Amino acid sequence: MEKSRPYVILSAAISIDGKIATRTGRSNLSSKKDLVRMHNLRKSVDAVLIGKNTVNIDNPLLTVRYVKGKNPIRVILNSKGNLSPKLKVINTAKKIHTILVVSENAPKNVERFVVKGVEIIRCGKKKINIKKLLKILGEKGIKRIVVEGGGTTNWYFFKEKLVDEIIITVTPYVLGGSTAISLVEGIGFGNVSNSFKLKKIEKLQNEIVLHYVS
Numbered sequence: 673m674e675k676s677r678p679y680v681i682l683s684a685a686i687s688i689d690g691k692i693a694t695r696t697g698r699s700n701l702s703s704k705k706d707l708v709r710m711h712n713l714r715k716s717v718d719a720v721l722i723g724k725n726t727v728n729i730d731n732p733l734l735t736v737r738y739v740k741g742k743n744p745i746r747v748i749l750n751s752k753g754n755l756s757p758k759l760k761v762i763n764t765a766k767k768i769h770t771i772l773v774v775s776e777n778a779p780k781n782v783e784r785f786v787v788k789g790v791e792i793i794r795c796g797k798k799k800i801n802i803k804k805l806l807k808i809l810g811e812k813g814i815k816r817i818v819v820e821g822g823g824t825t826n827w828y829f830f831k832e833k834l835v836d837e838i839i840i841t842v843t844p845y846v847l848g849g850s851t852a853i854s855l856v857e858g859i860g861f862g863n864v865s866n867s868f869k870l871k872k873i874e875k876l877q878n879e880i881v882l883h884y885v886s
């Protein structure tokens with residue numbers, strides 16, 4: 673692992689059939705117990721990272737609320753920099769450090785988010801270069817980061833072999849649907865070769881939490 677790159681944990685809740693949301697984008701899969709576990713994870717990292725669709729669909733806060741602790745820095749991947757200013761992550765950016773990552777081709781008007789308290793990082797020509805981004809985040813003192821989806825964002829991290837640990841909660845739902853988002857989207861691997869080692873299994877009431885390491 674490069675010295676300056678943060679340790680990357682990928683975290684999500686999946687249905688029994690491997691989906692992270694219904695075909696209509698509903699993703700409230702975790703139990704309260706699991707959310708407490710997840711907020712403990714958030715407080716243990718320096719940053720939490722998600723993709724544009726997750727921000728738009730979930731309108732999340734990405735804070736530590738179910739337990740006491742420090743909020744991580746929020747990192748949003750949005751190559752075009754075209755988020756709605758009404759989103760919670762934008763509206764609370766003066767209080768909670770929020771970084772919007774855009775590509776070098778993003779229009780100049782992304783700077784409009786700066787007055788809202790958002791820090792902008794330009795990284796990668798058309799797509800965001802994740803490897804380069806992690807180096808930049810490492811140089812800012814970010815040592816541990818949790819990637820919280822969605823499926824497309826997860827793919828970019830797996831594709832570049834940048835996932836050090838996976839924490840997956842298997843929840844007791846079957847969602848189905850060929851258009852429902854899976855844990856990992858993108859084009860996918862052609863071979864069965866990208867394996868992880870099982871480190872721990874936790875049993876919550878009706879869920880299991882799987883911990884894998886690279």
Ligand SMILES: NC(=O)C1=CN([C@@H]2O[C@H](COP(=O)(O)OP(=O)(O)OC[C@H]3O[C@@H](n4cnc5c(N)ncnc54)[C@H](O)[C@@H]3O)[C@@H](O)[C@H]2O)C=CC1
Nearest residue numbers: 684685692693697699723724725726800821822823824825
């Ligand atoms: N159950 C769970 O634990 C979770 C469920 N979700 C669900 O996942 C769904 C969204 O997932 P997806 O549609 O796969 O989208 P996503 O949230 O991964 O966002 C994808 C978008 O992010 C941007 N992006 C990500 N990586 C990029 C890169 N390297 N370069 C440039 N742009 C990049 C692009 O705009 C891309 O289209 C939502 O329904 C959400 O509710 C999301 C997170 C966790």
Ligand SMILES: Nc1nc(O)c(N)c(N[C@@H]2O[C@H](COP(=O)(O)O)[C@@H](O)[C@H]2O)n1
Nearest residue numbers: 685699700701702730732733734735820
């Ligand atoms: N671990 C986990 N379990 C679920 O059931 C989820 N839906 C998610 N989603 C992630 O958490 C974000 C919501 O965060 P806030 O509650 O708004 O702080 C959501 O956007 C996903 O990244 N994760």
